[in-house]
Amino acid sequence: MLKVTPYLELDCEANHLVDHANRTTIGLTFSESAVLSHLISAPDAICDKDVLLQVGWPDRVVAATSLTQCVSTLRKKLEPYPEVQLKTVARRGYQLHISLKSHVKMLAVNDAASIKTALFDVSLMVKVGGIIVLLSLVLLAWLNSNNYTVMQEAGKWQADKQIPLNIGGTKESIQLIYPTGEDRLHPSMWQKHIAPETNHIPGIESFNAYALTDGEHYSFASCETDSDGHCIRDQMINLTAIDLTPAGLDMKQFIALSRTMEKRIRYNRVLIPPYVIFQEKEQKKAVEPEFIEHHYHGDIYFPVADELLVRADVGLSLVYEGENTGKFYSSTCITDEDCLTTPIKYQIRGDFEQYKETIDNLDVDVFHVKVTQKDLIKPDTVSASAMHFYREIRKHNIRDDELFFYRIHKDKQTAVWIVPLMGNIIVWTKYEKVEL
Structure with a gap:
């Protein structure tokens, strides 16, 4: 018997995993058992694919896809144990990592x-x-507990890679965040929608950015930086790819069009002034705020080849009632560039608890939102370009009763969020503190 965790063991003779915590067994094939046994013998070491093929299929010649399928099946069988992570190391092999922080050690009855x-x-x-x-x-x-639930959710993400990104002719290396086990991480998945021959924006000397994939969407959030490396509040670009066909985005035209769309229509603008003033005997006195709203706003664009440019106007608001608890409000309005689609409005209200977590070396604030109210308004007119968004939001609107929002970066005027919109999308937002 090989010990995987304090309560999970591998029986190499019977070819199954023994879960002492739940008193269950999980059957494995000979190849799955042999491959897992080899990985357990060298935890955190990168095991070569050819070696694993020899271990899993001795005296046989099989295609590399046999190992790929074997690893995929193993991951599914190990899903109930988030502390056991079977990682793909591009062009090198596989690595088994047992997280010490992801579980409470137990006394195994057969120890x-x-x-x-x-x-x-x-x-x-x-x-x-x-x-x-x-x-x-x-x-x-x-x-x-909610703490364990949040830890499990955060444990599904990794942030141990950087990818190159070219925006407007300026190149930077940026942080990549992706689900554990996801291997479609080539930089072209984020870059190919920007047409290389029209990728020029005058004046951008440097920028900071984050890239994200949830396995289906490929998004990045960027902000031009000043000489001190700080985000310039009004120079953000949030792009999300929902289609694998290159969109051929002309960045100069995109910047002009996005600025026009944002000036023309704004559904989530905060209209409440920073403080309230009243007149009494010709003297102005400030009213003490009853509570403070922390509001974040960003625009996400979805370029698709030969389709109208679609924009999601996203607003997030936090009203703290305790040190790490309070009310959460989210509002998303989706329109297209020609206003053929009147707004698709999606609003969420709920109670949040805030947690501190780490994704690899990235410190994040996780907001666990228990939804109390959801409103999805379908407009009278939805263009073909926007219909995809309505269907995806409607699907999530029906099933999601609790949501997880990740704030992965913040400064005095901006913040970067991972929002659960049609899956998970990253967005760089402007921050406003509103006293009410």
């Missing part, structure tokens, strides 16, 4: 050393039994 200690004398056994019961209760409470 010989533990049993020996427990049987040392009766009184010690009683004490250990009490400790096990207590740990079991603590574990049960932990597994049913």
